[in-house]
Amino acid sequence: MVATDFAEARVGRSGSFGSRGTKTWSTPAPTPTAPSAQPMQRSATPQGQTAPGAAARAPGAQPGGFFNRGGFMGGLMGGLLGAGLFGLLMGSGFFSGLGSLSGILGLLLQVGLIFIVVRLVMGWLRNRNQPSYAGGARPDATGPDASRPQPLQRDGLNGTGAPQGAPMGAPLGGAAPRAGFGTAPRGRPLKLDGTDFDSFERLLGEVQTAYGRDDRAALAERLTPEMMGYIGEELDDLAKDGLENRLTDVKLLQGDLSEAWSEDGRDYATVAMRYQLKDVTLDKATGRVVQGDPERLEQAVEFWTFTRTPGAAWQLSAIQQG
Template sequence: MNFSQRTRGIVRAIAVAMALALPVVMTISAADARVGGGSGSGSRGSRTFSAPPSTSTAPGTVAPMNRTFSQPGSPNMGAPAATSGGLFGRGGTGRGLLGGLAAGFLGAGLLGMLFGGGMFSGLGGLSSILGLLLQIGLIVLVVRLAMSWWQRRGTPAAAYASGPTTGPGGPQPNYRSGFGFGLGSSNAPVEIAPADYEAFERLLGEIQTAWSNEDIAKLHTLATPEMVSYFSKDLEQNKARNDVNKVSNVKLLQGDLAEAWREGESEYATVAMRFSLVDKTLERTTGRLVAGSEQPVEVTEVWTFVRQRGGNWELSAIQQTN
């Protein structure tokens, strides 16, 4: 009798555990169904195995690549991280306008030292006076350049942030403003302009749409061959399960440029993006809902784009945030 009660207790505990685990399994399946398979896929050039800098959009860590054609230990792998700035909002590395001013003050101080004085040294001699004048001149120049940059920045940013209103809820939250700059392994600057920001947002929506339509030909125009190979494999797995993943109502909520750099003729930009979407997995033959819902969910991912100099941006990697 005692044995039977103990057995029933164990069976009941297992049943409760399975009941609790089932929604988790369904959630994981739904996440794995969307673009990128819910895992790190693709390549980031020489930085494939280096974590992108954190940003205000993705302040945590970024998951490593689970699927990539790149090989560890290849030449230039693990190169130093690029200088980063804000894309649609302020970047998380803290190197923006104030960082540029600080660099200007530092450079002025060093010039003062070269002319015989210390950092902001006194007026002890002719060299100190010349050093002080140079410092003041450089500081004024840096401030004027910064103010000019800020004025140029304000005009397109205001227009870019006021997009068309969609849906009954009015305008979506949007924190897009500013420019981002990066230095690549060739030490040549990469400027990320408002047109590039618009391209990233457009690619986010068009890739999700092409994925939902299982349009491989369209994906070839939006992503690198490596990423298209992963998309094709994931879509084939969906077909084998008699499933189809449908993504709709994709809206970018916030984004930051993590880093931008150049490698030869290729230019890279890694962007953290928080967006909402309706993500559903349906049974292919009946249309029955298998996972997901009609309610929008929010997702934060890190996408890397690449282009040949003068060409169009293409998606080259997707990484999940922790």
């Protein structure tokens, strides 16, 4: 039971939380490192302040049925069909005014009229639901996709002398990603450079180790106030149970930039990271290991979102489990 309670003891053990500006309640773009992320569970950003169209019907979704459609055409067809059914029950056919056309000829004429009306209405509905594309382009058109996430890379040579364009694997490195991908619906594209990627990797290790030491002063420098509140709750829960969570040997194994954008005077970057660390929960009084193996390296895959005002240092603003 103890192992189950503290299976996620590192930073972010309480799930997915934080803020990503107008993209808070949308799913980060998939990457090779992490194809999907858990939805945000806790955030100070109200769901009503998300990007426009976040609650719109999914592409390809159809309306709730022909008879559920309102407006003039829905009322017209509902009246026609309702009157026709009533006429059938009363023995006068769909159109009582055609009672003189008895027999098979009258029946065929009524069926033909109904068929023509239904075809006209269905054609009108089909044209109404046909999506329009700016410039005639379709979402499934072939060609390069500038919004597809790419491995984190940096300009020029990295610290180890790797050539420009080398993909990021272990520490973050390589050629700078193309501007234009990961654009927020209400933001503008943000171009990052090698120093930004170095900051993301450094913050991963510094936040985890500060958490393992319960160093709240160090955490406050590296987290947004909202994130500091959530992480402080986790540390309070550990202290209340007489436990401490030691996190050591943190190392980034793979990372991809999911999204990078600017909005309302702030920069945002969401990064998918797969990293390893030693994660052990101890009883403070006795030093007994409650959960984890001090000699075993564990791996985690998460989306970390960083934010800053232009010219300031990056801070962690959200964590979503992969």
